[in-house]
Amino acid sequence: MNDDQTVFIVDDDEGVREGLSLLLDTVGQSCELYENGQEFLDAYDGEKRGCLVLDIRMPRMTGLDLQKKLLEAGSTLPVIFITGHGDIPMAVEAMRRGALDFIRKPFREHDLLERINEALSIDENAYRKAQDHQDLAERFATLSEREREVFDRVADGHMNKVIAGDLAISERTVEVHRGQVMKKLGVRTLAQLVRAKIDMESSADA
Amino acid sequence: MYELLSALTAILGARRAYVTENFDPGMSRTVASWEDGQPGPVREYALSGTPCAAVMRHGAQVVDCELGQRYTLDQASIGYGCESFVGSPIVNREGEKIGQVCVFGGRPLQDAEMASALVSLAAVRVSAELEHRQEQAALARSEACFRAVFDQRLHLAGILSVDGKVLEANQKSLDFAGLTREQVGGHYYWDTPWWSHAPEKQQRMHAAIRSAAAGETVRFEINCPRSDGQLATLDFSVRPIMNKDGEIVFLVTESDDITERRIAEEEARQHRARVAHVARLSTLGEMAAGIAHEINQPLTAISLFAQAGRRLVDSGNFERMGEVCRKLNEHALRASEVVDRMQTMARQGAGEKQVVDCNELIDSAVKLAESEARIYDIQIEFDRGDDLSAVSVDGVQIQQVALNLLRNGMEAMNTGSGSEGRSIAIRTRMAAENEIEVSVSDTGCGIPDEYADKLFTPFSTTKSSGMGMGLSISQAIVRAHGGGIGFRNNDDGGTTFWFTLPAVERGAHHE
Numbered sequence: 001m002n003d004d005q006t007v008f009i010v011d012d013d014e015g016v017r018e019g020l021s022l023l024l025d026t027v028g029q030s031c032e033l034y035e036n037g038q039e040f041l042d043a044y045d046g047e048k049r050g051c052l053v054l055d056i057r058m059p060r061m062t063g064l065d066l067q068k069k070l071l072e073a074g075s076t077l078p079v080i081f082i083t084g085h086g087d088i089p090m091a092v093e094a095m096r097r098g099a100l101d102f103i104r105k106p107f108r109e110h111d112l113l114e115r116i117n118e119a120l121s122i123d124e125n126a127y128r129k130a131q132d133h134q135d136l137a138e139r140f141a142t143l144s145e146r147e148r149e150v151f152d153r154v155a156d157g158h159m160n161k162v163i164a165g166d167l168a169i170s171e172r173t174v175e176v177h178r179g180q181v182m183k184k185l186g187v188r189t190l191a192q193l194v195r196a197k198i199d200m201e202s203s204a205d206a
Numbered sequence: 207m208y209e210l211l212s213a214l215t216a217i218l219g220a221r222r223a224y225v226t227e228n229f230d231p232g233m234s235r236t237v238a239s240w241e242d243g244q245p246g247p248v249r250e251y252a253l254s255g256t257p258c259a260a261v262m263r264h265g266a267q268v269v270d271c272e273l274g275q276r277y278t279l280d281q282a283s284i285g286y287g288c289e290s291f292v293g294s295p296i297v298n299r300e301g302e303k304i305g306q307v308c309v310f311g312g313r314p315l316q317d318a319e320m321a322s323a324l325v326s327l328a329a330v331r332v333s334a335e336l337e338h339r340q341e342q343a344a345l346a347r348s349e350a351c352f353r354a355v356f357d358q359r360l361h362l363a364g365i366l367s368v369d370g371k372v373l374e375a376n377q378k379s380l381d382f383a384g385l386t387r388e389q390v391g392g393h394y395y396w397d398t399p400w401w402s403h404a405p406e407k408q409q410r411m412h413a414a415i416r417s418a419a420a421g422e423t424v425r426f427e428i429n430c431p432r433s434d435g436q437l438a439t440l441d442f443s444v445r446p447i448m449n450k451d452g453e454i455v456f457l458v459t460e461s462d463d464i465t466e467r468r469i470a471e472e473e474a475r476q477h478r479a480r481v482a483h484v485a486r487l488s489t490l491g492e493m494a495a496g497i498a499h500e501i502n503q504p505l506t507a508i509s510l511f512a513q514a515g516r517r518l519v520d521s522g523n524f525e526r527m528g529e530v531c532r533k534l535n536e537h538a539l540r541a542s543e544v545v546d547r548m549q550t551m552a553r554q555g556a557g558e559k560q561v562v563d564c565n566e567l568i569d570s571a572v573k574l575a576e577s578e579a580r581i582y583d584i585q586i587e588f589d590r591g592d593d594l595s596a597v598s599v600d601g602v603q604i605q606q607v608a609l610n611l612l613r614n615g616m617e618a619m620n621t622g623s624g625s626e627g628r629s630i631a632i633r634t635r636m637a638a639e640n641e642i643e644v645s646v647s648d649t650g651c652g653i654p655d656e657y658a659d660k661l662f663t664p665f666s667t668t669k670s671s672g673m674g675m676g677l678s679i680s681q682a683i684v685r686a687h688g689g690g691i692g693f694r695n696n697d698d699g700g701t702t703f704w705f706t707l708p709a710v711e712r713g714a715h716h717e
Contacts, residue, residue, distance in 0.1 A: 013503045015537050019510025022530070026517035057499075059583055084502050086495045105502050106509035 005120050006050035007031040010040045010066065011082060012058040016105070020053065020112075027113060037061035041069065049127055051078040051119035056090050056102070064090060067097055076126055078119035082107075136199055139185050147184070150177040154190070155197035207335065210328055211240035218321050220311040221288060222246070225296070225332050226258065227305035227340065234258060236284070237305065237336060249284055256283060261293035261306045268292050268322045271314030284308075290315040292322055294329040298337045305336055362440070366457040370394050370415040373456070382463065384433030395459065400430055418444040418457045427464070438465040478682055479555060479603075485679045486551050486606050489613070496577030500544045504537035511537070547574050550602060551609075559598045559687075561710055564634055564642050565590045567601050571608035572632060578613060582620045584628045586612065591635035594642055595709030599687055604707070607680040607691075608632065611646040611703045614676065618650025618701065637706055641689075645704035652695045661693070680705070 007024055009031055011017050017033045024031045034040040036058055052070075056063035067079055081102035083091045091102040100119050103111055143151060146167075153163045160178070164171040187193045211223040222241045226234045232253050239246035253259040257277060260267045269276060269291040279286045290311035295303040307329040315321050356363060362379035366372055372390045380387060383400055390398045396411035407428060414424040425443035432438045440461040446454040490497070515530040547570060572588050579586050597604075615630045630648045637643035653661065662681045677691075684691045684705045691705040 013507070015504060015507030015533070015540070016510065018533065019507045019514065022526075023510050023514040023517070026514050026521070026523075057580065057583075059580065059585060062583065084499045086499070105506040107506065109513040 004049060005030075005123060006048055007116055007120075008034065008040060008044065008048075008050060008052045008077075010034045010037060010052065010058070010063070011055035012036060013055070016055070016082070023109065023112070024116075029116070037063070037066035037069070040066065046073065046075060049123055051080060051100075051116060051123055053080050053082060053116065055082045056087050056094060057084060062090075064094055064097075067094060067099065071097065076123075078122045080115050080119055133199065136185070136196055140196075140200060142184050143181060147177050147181050150174055151181045151185075151193070151197070154178055154181070155194050207238035207332060208240060208245055210331060211238055212243075214307075214309055214324065214328055215240055215243075217324060218292070218309055218311060218315075219313065220290070220292075220309045222284070222310040224249075224284060224308050225305065225336065226308065227296075227336060228253075228262070228303070234305065237339065239284075251284060255279075256285065257291045258284075258293055258306060258308055261295055261308065262303055266292075266294040266322055266326055268315065268318045270318045273310070285310045287312075289313050290321075292318075292325045294322070294326040296329045296333045296336055298333065304333075304340060307332060360462075362459075362461040362463070364390075364395070364459040366395050366415065366444075366459060368419050368446075368454055368457060370396065370412070370419070370457070372398060379461070382432060382438075383430065403431055414442075414444050415457060418446050419454060421446055421454060430461075432463075436465070438463050439468045440464065475686065478686060479600075481675075482603055482606060482679055482683060483554050485675055486602070489606070489609065489676075490548060490551055493574070493578055493613075496581050497544065497548055499580065500577040501541050504541040504544075507537040508534055508541070544577075551606070553602065555600065555602045559600055561596045561598045562601050564594050564597050564604075564644070564707070567597075567599070567604050568608050568632060568634055568644060571605040571612065574605070574609055575612040575616070579616060579630075582616050582628075584616050584619055584630055587629050587631045589631060589633040591633065591642075594634055594636060595640075595711075597642055597687075597707045598710050599707060600683075603683045604687070607683050607705060608644060608646070610676045610680050611705075614703070615646050615648030615650060615701070618652075619648050620650075636709070640709045640711070641706050642709050643704055643706045645702050647696060647700060647702040649696075649698075649700040652699055653693065653701050662691070 007029055009017055009020050011020070012035060014035075017035070021031055021033055032043070034043065038061055040052075054063040054066060063081055067081075070077060070079075078100045079094070079098075081091060081094045081099050082105060083102045084105050094102060100122065101115050103115055146169075149167060150163060153166065158166070160171050160174045164174045167174070182188065182193060185193065185196050187196055207225050211225065214223045215221065222239070224236045224240075224246075225238045227237050228234050229250075233250065234253055235250040236246070236248050239249065253262060255278060257267055257269055257273070271289055273279070273285055273288050273291050277283075277285070279288075285291060288310035290313065291308065292311075292315070293306050293308035296305045296307060298304050307325050309321070309325055356374065357377035359376055359378055361376075362382050363376045364372055364379055365374040372393055372395055375385075375387065375390050379385075379400075380390070385399055390400075394412075395401075395415055396408040401407045401411050407430075410426075410428065414426070417424045423443060423445035425441070428440050428442050429437045430440050441464045442459070442461045444457055444459045447456040447458055449455045511530050511533045515527060515534070518524070518526055518530065550570070551574065568588065568590075572586050576586055612630065612632060619628055619630065628649060630646065632644065632646045634642065634644050662677050681691050684707070688708045689706040691703070693701055693703040695701050
């Protein structure tokens, strides 16, 4: 596992917390322990990467309550719920709200570690994707007005000739702009250029 | 008296003379009679129609001749066949006429005045004696009366001298153990066959009688063999009887055979214990989910520590194994505590009372209830009273009552709108010098007036689940412990249920 990701454990039972912490320690995974949801909310800055292992049944603020608060705050931290006997309805609700999975107490080490790994890689992917997005957005920002017009039309599948007519410029000028766009966005093929456009539009939607 | 009567007849030349006494209104009887030179039989007769009636009404009377013509006397009358009569009332110290001296002559009287004087003199003469006789008779009657009451009493009763010798024992007490008066009369009470079967009982009796002789009333329960061989339970007491000067003159023992009552009470107690046990099992069934969760927690911890431990061993890292093993043990014990508490509640229990700390009892009940509190997301706050007296109770049953009240309260709160930070409070305190109160305050919906009356009635419930037995069983348990149970709606919503238990006197030795 890796160093820049942390497993945040929120459980009101000290024994369960300590046991989880020791087990994760043996596989070299760093973790932070919290006794209740409020303690976690107070400590978590939203920047740290990792995943949340959350007891579904806790006094004062249940796991579901905490999940809801995090969603409202825009957190993308993957959540694995810890459930006990008879918590299935709550677990279903948690899944409906986008929890990654739930594991039942007592845990099988294999299940537990696998879920945590999965959660961490989801977090990692999301992080990478976010990084890529940001990268693309930065490159896109360097395009001139004309280049953007050409980019839109190329990505929409228009021929150079059509674009030239459309923008009232020469076909050669379109080619120069097109080469400039691909260089600036760091794409080499038309397919990559189309994907960049989709990415940009999806982030604009988000 | 006979000498007097014989002399009277001789002097007056009369045939018959009598000393009579009145015993019922209008009735007289002869106390002494002298008839034709010898003592006569006792006669009872109605005054009415005889010259004696006039004596009782008007005082001394003389009929000097023709008695037969003036009074209609038949053969049964005391003056039948006589010619003359002289009678004088006998007056006691209080001036009441209690009888008369009367003389019947066979011939007309020669000197009525002398006869009257003589008979009056005789009446004065016998007055004291007759009065004494009557007092004696009254005393005998009173004694017979007392004896009858004493013997017929439902109690086993006895009268002892101050040093403990049996002066009297009523028939009931003798029949009870199949004894004769001779076997107990004059013996020291503790040496009688009532108690001689057991030296420790003799000692106890001896001590009790010493206390009574010192002016104390002593009462306790004690076993005594009955004539049918069964061991009876007696509610025994001995108390001193004082004369006008305040000196102790007798000791009176009284015993009630309460064997049957004790058996009935014992049966009721066992029945109550069985019902309570069934209710506890049913409660445990309802609490199964919470209890399972409670046990699952330490099991989860154990599983985690064991898996981590295996990894540590696999990687040759033994450094932390000591800590791992300590944790394993700690959580195994934690799980077993839950099982213990559950088993205690599931146990049938003999229903026997023990002297215990009330706070400890309530603490166990709170821990049991916490398994459910977690499900409801309710905090239980236990406000332990300081300096509580001990209580003598069947611990499991009292825990059952506390648990029942806590669960009711939590259920009442759970039906309301769920909000964060809900809590239920259970308090213990000294409500009075000799009384401990346990109260449970919820912040639930309160109890509508229309349910208030039926609350403690069996099978009345407002819940969708449950039999409606909880409060009625709780009430039976608390009452059997000599306490009370009740509730009040709180000013700020919710309800407080409370129950009280008699405190064990501080420093008292419990038997």
